[in-house]
Amino acid sequence: AYGSGAQVDQVVGGLECVWISHMHADHHLGLLTIMHERQKLLTRGLHVDSPASPPRPLLIVGPRELCNWVATFRRLAGLHAPFIFIANDRLQEKTWMPSASAGWDPKLRGAIERLKDTLGVQALQTVSVKHCRDAWAVVVRHVSGLRIAYSGDCRPSEKFARLGRGAHVLIHEATFEEALQEEAVARKHSTAGEAMRVSRLMHAERLLLTHFSQRYPKIPGEMESEGHESGEEEERKTIATTGVAFDLMKLRLPDLEWIPQLKGPSRWLFPGGEDGDEESVM
Numbered sequence: 001a002y003g004s005g006a007q008v009d010q011v012v013g014g015l016e017c018v019w020i021s022h023m024h025a026d027h028h029l030g031l032l033t034i035m036h037e038r039q040k041l042l043t044r045g046l047h048v049d050s051p052a053s054p055p056r057p058l059l060i061v062g063p064r065e066l067c068n069w070v071a072t073f074r075r076l077a078g079l080h081a082p083f084i085f086i087a088n089d090r091l092q093e094k095t096w097m098p099s100a101s102a103g104w105d106p107k108l109r110g111a112i113e114r115l116k117d118t119l120g121v122q123a124l125q126t127v128s129v130k131h132c133r134d135a136w137a138v139v140v141r142h143v144s145g146l147r148i149a150y151s152g153d154c155r156p157s158e159k160f161a162r163l164g165r166g167a168h169v170l171i172h173e174a175t176f177e178e179a180l181q182e183e184a185v186a187r188k189h190s191t192a193g194e195a196m197r198v199s200r201l202m203h204a205e206r207l208l209l210t211h212f213s214q215r216y217p218k219i220p221g222e223m224e225s226e227g228h229e230s231g232e233e234e235e236r237k238t239i240a241t242t243g244v245a246f247d248l249m250k251l252r253l254p255d256l257e258w259i260p261q262l263k264g265p266s267r268w269l270f271p272g273g274e275d276g277d278e279e280s281v282m
Contacts, residue, residue, distance in 0.1 A: 012037040016118050020062030021088075021152025022135035028066060032073060034058070038081035057082035059111040061091065061124070063134035084111045088126045088136040120144065127163045129154035131188045139164045146253070149202065153211065155185070156194045161201040169256065170204035171245065173211035196238045206256045207238065210245040 012034060020028045038058065060070065060083050067085040074080070084107055104112070115121040123141040128134075131153045137160045139149045149164030151157075151172040164170060175189035184191045190198075192209055199207040243259030245251075251259070 008037060009041060013041050015058055016056070017059040017061065017115055017121075019124075019138055019150075020060070020066055021137070021150075022132050023063050023065055023069075024132065024153065027153070028062070028069075031060070031070060035070070035074060035079055035081055035083075036077070039079045042081050056114070057084045057107075057111065059084050059086065059115065061086045061088060061126075063088060063136070065134065084108060086111075088134070088138075089128075091124055091126045092128065092136075116143065125163060127157065127159050129157045129160060131155070137163075139167065149204065151190070151195070151198070153189060155188050156190055156198050158201065161198050164202045164204065167202055167204045168253075169206045169208065170199050170202055171208045171210060172198060174209040175211050175213045196235075196242065199242070200234050200238055205241065206259070207242040208245045208251075208259070209242065212244075 015034065015038075018031065018034065020031070035058075058081070060066065062085075064087045067087070070083065070085070074083075086108060115124070120143040121140060122143045123139075125139050125141075126136045127139075129137045129152060135152060135154060137149070137151045137154060137157065139147060141147050147164065147167045147169075149160070149167040149170045151160060151170075153173050153175075154160070172195035173190050174192040174195045175187070176184040176191045178191045178193040181191055184194070189211075195209055196207065240260060243256075243262060
């Protein structure tokens with residue numbers, strides 16, 4: 001649960017957009033709870049912005065299969081909370097929002113333009129990545145000039161690095177440490193070292209590593225600067241600007257300046273562990 005009932009109403013009712021990278025359960029099952037909670041707001045006639053109005057349609061961007069999955073769930077559960085769906089492949093390559101949406105259905109165009117009005121999202125661009133069928137990474141550009149890149153789950157991608165070039169923040173999966181390179185390749189995930197190399201290729205200002213396997217829940221050895229005194233300058237710089245993300249973590253932009261300093265305390269969160277389910281991740 002996210003705080004009290006009033007806090008849940010505020011968070012869920014205020015959602016404008018949910019982006020889903022691929023159709024693995026740990027990435028999309030949370031939509032069920034969101035749809036249920038928005039249905040409660042609809043039933044009570046509440047919305048975070050106006051107690052007299054229901055929630056606006058939730059914009060969901062994700063793999064094509066997700067649309068049918070959400071629609072089927074809504075029908076079986078008897079839910080009526082509205083949503084608008086855009087497939088990731090409609091936002092790939094050079095399709096920027098909202099200017100590129102001129103020829104779209106009015107509902108889609110309105111949902112896209114609302115992202116700029118409410119969240120300041122000037123552009124949203126996706127790129128296909130190697131993981132499972134219909135898997136994507138995304139780059140979000142804010143009207144302020146801020147650019148955030150998120151890898152989803154994937155092998156390292158040069159296309160993603162090019163798309164996100166100059167990102168202020170790169171959030172990249174790091175399921176395995178470098179010693180487990182073969183397993184990372186077999187399972188189509190990335191190692192921490194590979195995520196750092198993508199960050200350098202992208203020229204990202206900050207890197208946040210996430211999605212650590214619960215079989216190896218510890219700070220990746222690649223982040224230990226003590227072992228890289230003789231490394232290249234770019235490699236040392238990446239280590240100095242890298243932090244780790246964990247469940248329920250919330251960050252504001254000013255926080256990014258000191259996130260790398262939390263590597264020491266983070267060792268208490270990831271002290272190392274025994275073998276378990278490699279698909280259970282943070």
